Amino acid sequence: MHLMSRTMVALLFAAAGHTAFAQENRKPPIILESIGAYEVGGKVIAKPGDPSQTLSCDHGYVEYFIPAKRRSVGLIMWHSSSTKVWENRWDGGEGYKSIFLRRGYPVYLWDGPRVGRANWSCEPITYTPDYFDQRNFAAWRFGVNYLSWHPGLQFPMADKEAWNQATRARYDEFDTLENALLQAEAGGQAIDRIGPVIAVTNSAGGWRALLSALKAKSDNMKGIVAYETPGFVFPEGEGPEPKPDAPYGPNAVPLAEFKKLTKFPIQMVFGDYTDTRPIWATSIKVARTFCDIVNRHGGDCEVLLLPDAGLRGNTHIAFADLNNEAVADELSKWLGRKGLDRFAGE
Numbered sequence: 001m002h003l004m005s006r007t008m009v010a011l012l013f014a015a016a017g018h019t020a021f022a023q024e025n026r027k028p029p030i031i032l033e034s035i036g037a038y039e040v041g042g043k044v045i046a047k048p049g050d051p052s053q054t055l056s057c058d059h060g061y062v063e064y065f066i067p068a069k070r071r072s073v074g075l076i077m078w079h080s081s082s083t084k085v086w087e088n089r090w091d092g093g094e095g096y097k098s099i100f101l102r103r104g105y106p107v108y109l110w111d112g113p114r115v116g117r118a119n120w121s122c123e124p125i126t127y128t129p130d131y132f133d134q135r136n137f138a139a140w141r142f143g144v145n146y147l148s149w150h151p152g153l154q155f156p157m158a159d160k161e162a163w164n165q166a167t168r169a170r171y172d173e174f175d176t177l178e179n180a181l182l183q184a185e186a187g188g189q190a191i192d193r194i195g196p197v198i199a200v201t202n203s204a205g206g207w208r209a210l211l212s213a214l215k216a217k218s219d220n221m222k223g224i225v226a227y228e229t230p231g232f233v234f235p236e237g238e239g240p241e242p243k244p245d246a247p248y249g250p251n252a253v254p255l256a257e258f259k260k261l262t263k264f265p266i267q268m269v270f271g272d273y274t275d276t277r278p279i280w281a282t283s284i285k286v287a288r289t290f291c292d293i294v295n296r297h298g299g300d301c302e303v304l305l306l307p308d309a310g311l312r313g314n315t316h317i318a319f320a321d322l323n324n325e326a327v328a329d330e331l332s333k334w335l336g337r338k339g340l341d342r343f344a345g346e
Contacts, residue, residue, distance in 0.1 A: 040186060237255075
C-alpha cells in the first residue's frame with residue numbers, strides 16, 4: 001500500500017511556530033513506520049494537432065504518515081484552505097496531524113486536483129488576485145469586523161504573526177459543482193487505494209468528501225467527520241431544492257446512490273459564534289435536515305455543536321484553535337463510540 005519500505009523511523013515533530021515551540025518540543029518523539037506520498041487519479045490529455053505530446057493532469061496528491069503502532073482505520077484530512085491547517089495550531093503548536101499520530105491513527109493529507117500540490121490542471125486556469133484577508137477574518141468567524149476579535153476567541157489575538165500565518169494558509173479554490181465532482185472522482189480513487197479510512201474534513205472539503213464516498217468503488221470509507229461544511233448532497237425529491245449553479249450546491253442524486261452515505265457514520269461539527277454569519281447559521285439547519293434524511297434511510301448521522309460539548313470560542317477551523325486538543329478529544333470519543341478506534345490486530 002505504501003511507496004516507502006516499512007522501515008522504523010523515529011521522528012520528533014517539533015512545532016514550527018513561535019510561541020508554542022518550547023512547550024511542544026518537550027513532547028516525546030512520534031514513532032513512524034513509514035512516510036511518503038503519491039499521486040492518484042487524473043487523466044492524460046494530448047496536445048491538439050500533435051497527439052505524441054501529452055500532459056498527465058487533474059490528479060490528487062496524498063501524503064501519508066503511518067505510526068509504528070497503528071490503529072486499523074486511518075484519517076484522510078481534507079481541507080478547504082490548505083494542508084497547513086491540519087499541521088499546526090494557529091500559534092504554531094501541534095495540529096491534528098501530530099495529535100492523531102500520537103493517538104495511533106495513520107494520517108493522510110489530501111490535496112485534490114488543481115489545489116496545492118496537485119495543481120497541474122488539464123484545463124486553462126486564470127489566476128486573478130482577489131482581496132481575501134478581511135473576508136477570511138469574517139468568514140472564519142474571528143470577528144464580524146476586521147481585527148475586532150470575538151470575545152473569548154480560541155485564537156492568539158495579540159499575536160500578529162499568528163494572524164499572518166492564518167490568513168496565508170489558503171490555496172486558490174474553485175467552488176463549483178463541476179470542480180467538486182472532479183475532486184470527488186480523484187478522492188474516491190484515493191479512498192479505494194488507501195484502505196479503511198475516515199474523512200476528516202473542513203468547510204467545502206466536507207461536500208467533496210460526501211461526493212467522493214459516492215464515487216468510491218470500495219467500501220473503504222468508514223466514516224466522515226465534517227467540520228463546518230456548507231455543502232451537502234440530498235436524494236432527489238428530498239431536502240432543500242437543488243442549486244447546482246450555486247457554490248456548495250446543494251445537489252441531488254438518485255436515492256440508490258445517496259444510500260451509500262448510510263453505510264458509515266457521519267458527524268457534522270460546528271464551532272462558536274455561528275449566529276454572527278448567516279452562512280453558518282444556515283449550514284447548521286441544513287446539516288440537521290441532512291442528518292434527518294440519512295437516518296430516515298437507515299444511516300447514522302449526528303450534528304455536534306462544540307458549545308454543547310462545553311467548548312467555547314471556536315472558529316470555523318476549530319481543529320487549529322488553541323483548544324484543539326479538547327476538540328480532538330471529541331473526535332476521539334466519537335471514533336470510540338463507533339468502534340473505529342481499534343488497533344491493528346485487535
